[in-house]
Amino acid sequence: MSEEPVFPSVEPPAWDQIPASLASRQQWVVWKFEHKAGAKKPVKMPYYVQGGRRAGTQGDDRDRMRLATLHVARRAYERGEHHGVGFAFLPGDGLVGVDLDGQLEPDGSWSERCRNIVAACDSYTEISVSGTGVHAIVEGHTGTNKSNDIGVEVFCESQYFIFTGKRFPNTPDDVRPIDEAVLRRLHRTIDDAKEAAQAAKRPARTPARAAANAQPGGQGGDDFQRVKEAAMQNLGAWVPRLFGGKEQPKNFASGPGYRVTSKALGRDLQEDLSISPEGIVDYGVHDMGDSQSGARTPIDLVMEWNPATPKPADALKWLAPLVGVQLTKPARSAKNRDAPAPAGGAGGGGGGGEPPPIDPDDPDDPGEAFDRDNVLAMLVKGKGGRPDDCRENVLYCVLNDPTLKGLIKKNDFSQLLERTKDAPWGRPAGEWDEEDDLMLGEYLLRTYRLGIKGKGTLRDGVLMAARLSKYNPIHDWIKAEQWDGIDRIDHWLVDVYGVQDRPYTRLIGRCFMMGLVKRAMQPGCKFDYMLIIKGDQGLSKSTAFRELAYPYFTDNAIRVGDKDSLMAMQLAWIVESAELESLNKSESTAIKQFLSAQDDLYRLPYAAQMRKQPRHSVNVGTTNADTFLKDATGDRRFWPLEVHSVNVEALKAMRSQLLAEALHRVNAGERYWPTREEERELVFPEQEPFKRVDEWENLLDEYLNDSTRPNISELPRADRDFFPSTEIYDKALNIKADRIDGNGNMDVRISNAMKALGFEKYRETTGKRRRGYRRLPRAEAAAPPPRPADDGPPSFEDESDNDLPF
Incomplete structure (x- = not known):
């Protein structure tokens, strides 16, 4: 007979300490401890308040509809089937979670790193369930980054926090925006910890290895630097081309970039390849030669992931036209590396470091043709070298064609696409519509021989491009x-x-x-x-x-x-x-x-x-x-x-x-x-x-508040507290039983009027137990309907359906 699992005891959350701005969001779940095979300790498994584990895609329509406000999650928790409540981060919620694990020192104080991060975030912060960690929530947006070595994680748009409501000392009681500089510093702290951990695992470098991996010097050295700088400023021009759809656009602290998973790269590692304007980091690479702490260069990536460019010069030649850099000397690939360098070029025997001037009458003058060739070089090709009919090619053209570049933006408020300038087919700035899709197709065919047959393919490519250039005019x-x-x-x-x-x-x-x-x-x-x-x-x-x-x-x-x-x-x-x-x-x-x-x-x-x-x-x-x-x-x-x-x-x-x-x-x-x-x-x-007063209210007022005695044996009606419904119909309104409607409209009118006059529905508890209306005490009748304290705008469920004024 198996023993019942024993889980750590958990105190109920401090409900009144949880910010109202978070409590009112429909982003809450409940959770409970569960044993997982192979795990050293029980896991905290999230559940929807209606039942069932939280599974599937976080933030999709099905997930969002099953999440709840804190008020509802609390009721589910108080049924006693779960250990606590949690807050789910969702795409577009504008929130960032900062998770600090194992920050409690042996003497009971918090680590210096923990105190510094909490102070820099300057937002709602609470102590974790274990009592040794800290959770902070801030307003902002960032990419996900984590280091187990120092116990610091930053995430956004996914995962969830278990809430205790136990405020970290001297922290704000609500969520506040985070400074972008603080976010960048958090990512740098995590990256430094990762790099230090990787350096500890990496074998010592020998002089021979260092020389073999050194950047090519001599002729073309300036070209390498210029290409690398241009490539880091225009990731979209070459990353999708290099990885062929395996990349995932991501927003980093330093700007938009890409992340490529190890699974997509076909390797058995947990770490991903991160490509952002701030740098390229591949935590899955242990032997990185001259690259320190996982940092890579665009040349490194091209050599590694493009089989046709195994040498630095080959990678340079492939990358330069994509990022718009004209080489001062032809790159000497494996095929021509032994050929003598021509005189007069950079690094050659002729001295001068500048490229020769371009003859304006030269038919080979690069100009616009050079830009068009750049775009053609990055397009996905089919049989015969002709560009494929696919949405990715539409995306690459819209992002890199000199005429189309910057033409399309997505309005994040209206969710519409917009032309930001005059289109090459003659339409001024304005809303992007179906006609623009069709004219774009004609432009691509005429300019690049790229024939797109389906309108859906054109629209998908446009949407992908617009997504990389979003703005919200209301926020502005x-x-x-x-x-x-x-x-x-x-x-x-x-x-x-x-x-x-x-x-x-x-x-x-x-x-x-x-x-x-x-x-x-x-x-x-x-x-x-x-x-x-x-x-x-x-x-x-x-x-x-x-x-x-x-x-x-x-x-x-x-x-x-x-x-x-x-x-x-x-x-x-x-x-x-x-x-x-x-x-x-x-x-x-x-x-x-x-x-x-x-x-x-x-x-x-x-x-x-x-x-x-x-x-x-x-x-x-x-x-x-x-x-x-x-x-x-x-x-x-x-x-x-x-x-x-x-x-x-x-x-x-x-x-x-x-x-x-x-x-x-x-x-x-x-x-x-x-x-x-x-x-x-x-x-x-x-x-x-x-107000439009119902005349029935006036009739009932006269009848109910009559201070005269109808006969010698009765009290004045103004002194009576209870009136049966039958009396209201028959005596006050003179409506006989056979005239009372069956759909209840008269009942609603009477109920509204009686409520306005200070009565409530009531049924006698003795005798005939007649149904009717009871007079409320004057102070109670004048008071508004009760509702929760001021922890947020009043909830719809708190009111009766009969209170609507229209």
Whole structure:
């Protein structure tokens, strides 16, 4: 009989110490200890809160949909089946994990390296489950790097952290951005540790070995240096050509580069080949000659991985045209290495180190033809030496052709491709569309004899190129200026719309601007409020919103639940519901779900699967109606504001500083939603003038609060606490039983009216146990519905479906 496995005891997480900015993200799992064959200690296995191990591709749609917020993960943990909760890093979440293992010294103090790294990160940091390690989470983006020798790892977009909530002493209580210099220093620390470990394993170098691996000297020496420098500045020109699709584009601390796995290289090693602008490191190479600590050069890689270039001169000749370097002397390959060097070249007997001048009338003048030959040299060839019909060839042409280079970019906000300059087929800068795909195909055929038959192949190549040149215009706007320290977001509604400066306008003005910036910087964050501007017709109420977000603004009718509307919202930062028409026509539950949604699910035309897009827009409304809220009792989403003028010029003048101030406050962790007290004292009273009151509420008010005695044996109804439903129908509303509808609409109207009058549904516990409504104590009836403390914007699940105002 096998013994029950014994696992280490784990204390529950310190829930109140976990940052609200992380708790509200749908990125949480639960975990438990499990024994794994061959492992010296139990592993911490992640599970989804609904059950089942976390497996498959981290960050794909299936994975994201099964992750949960901390609130839900905590409930799953408290069922007692798991040992703790964990936070999953996902592509695009803007977070970096810094994992420090074994940093506790024998005397109970933390190592100097640990203290220095934690101080440099200056972000939320906690002590690990074992008590000997440290986890820090920062805002940023980087590549993955790890050294087991010093116990330091940096990762992004994958893996997960087990959370304890045990804060490292004197560290911030929320996640903060990390300085790029700190990231670079972390990677250098890890790389140095790896290099030292490899150096300890590497056999001592002999003078003969050093001489054999020395860089070629004499003639052509300057060419080697120039080619290597040019190759490191233009990795895309030769790395894909050399490795033929085995490479994987990666973002390093020093910029975009590539990583090639050992498996792709066909070797039985754990370490990968890393190629970045900062350097080339191959940790799988133990005998590296003149290359120190794993550092390689482009010449080394070409010699190693291109069978046709086994010698330095051969590698130089192959690489030079790809990176746009004209050799001062013909490289002397294995075939001509014994031939005498011509006079007058660099390093030759003729003296001078400069190449001979080019004759402008020489038909062999390189010029544009030289650039075209460079591109042709890197294309994948088929039979007869003609370029293959494949997406990689489209990519290489778009990246390296002198006319096409820099033409295509991807707008990371709108997810659209754009022309950044005039295209060679005559179209100016603008959105890239199907016509551009077709004209690109014609250009490639005419210029390189590269015939692409399928539109899909053209589009795939374009997408691959655009992915390497992404930008986010909204981020650029927000970060365009540094905040000058002058407070504006509390008063911008007063300056733009000319309303009275009061606590309510300061509250909603501040929360709206911060929510606008938060949604742009962290798409999918919780922000389900709607600012509603009420004013006379022709007042140009929408102009300010349009000016704030143009061209990422739409006032087209947004139809709740409509796929086309959801797709249109992906192109907007501010979405206006003009005259509140679309929302007034929708069902209450649908509107509530629409405003509360943090992700939009829709299927593109002809697409094979659904797309899940974190929402990066905020909703606003405009109207000239005097009453437009059906029932604002207890609701918190809608911020109405009556205006009489619009000063667009004032908004233009302050827009950059409004965004900069909002970003500063968001980064500082300031709250961008009202508290319960602010809702009760400031928001709800502002909603009252715009309510549409149900006449049943007036009839019921007269009946329920009648202070007279209907007959000598009864109390005044104003003193009664319970009213049966049958009495409400028959006596208060004079509706007989045969007229009561069967679909419950009357019940909903009565329930809403009774709730507004301070009653709750109730069933008697004795006697006939009649169903009806019980009067609440006055203080309780006036209070808003309870919800959790201010640890984030209120959750959709906290409210009743009957509270919707439209």
